[in-house]
Amino acid sequence: MKFILLFLIIAVRTATDISFKKAVHDMEFTCINSTISNLTNALLCPYYWLGIIFGIANVLVWTVSLEYFDLSFAYPFLSISFITIILCGKLFFNEHLDAYKLTGISFITVGSMILFLG
């Protein structure tokens, strides 16, 4: 039952990163030096606020997860969120998935399975 928390923390972390990436993607930074106009653009973008909401959810779920699990057990599971972020990047943003990424993903998957079963 408590392992649902691990699934939840990975999902929330992925959602946070994807929302912020979508926010940056939509804002189309044209000028990297003018921070103020970028900031106001950021505050107007809804995906930015979605990212903030998921960030707060991340804090809550992580706090509860650490009450149930050791840190050395729970923290490497966040590496699975790397995998989901890469896959969502392919899904939503048409990013490249090459052999390096797939090999790395398989290593991380095997490592996480060993962690979970061991």
Place this chain on the structure above:
Amino acid sequence: MMLPILLTTVGEFILKHAINVNTTADTIQTLGIFDGMVNALQNPMIVSAYICIFLGSILWLIALSKYELSFLYPFLSLSFLFITIGSEWLLDEHVSSTRYIAVLLIIVGLIIISRSPNNEKEHEYYACK
């Protein structure tokens, strides 16, 4: 660029230690998940731990804008190493050798991902007018 890693790692240690001190096996049963969460967030050690982690994320974003992603991912795998080793030393958790092997595999996977040549975007930022 080590600073965000160190900040995040230290923040997580403080967080876990504070939660260890704050929570016994009974707390979750007596308070339930939601009240336990609210109770935890009122603890100043937990709040300062999250501030640490938050500062770490901001520094990480700044580092991301300065360096390539392929350069930074191996540092992230360093943080996994620090957390695993540190939780054995500092938090007195029982880290079995299978956990070490698993973390090592994850680190190798992260380094392989960082070697991917497709980590950077193709477009460049336009010059300011």
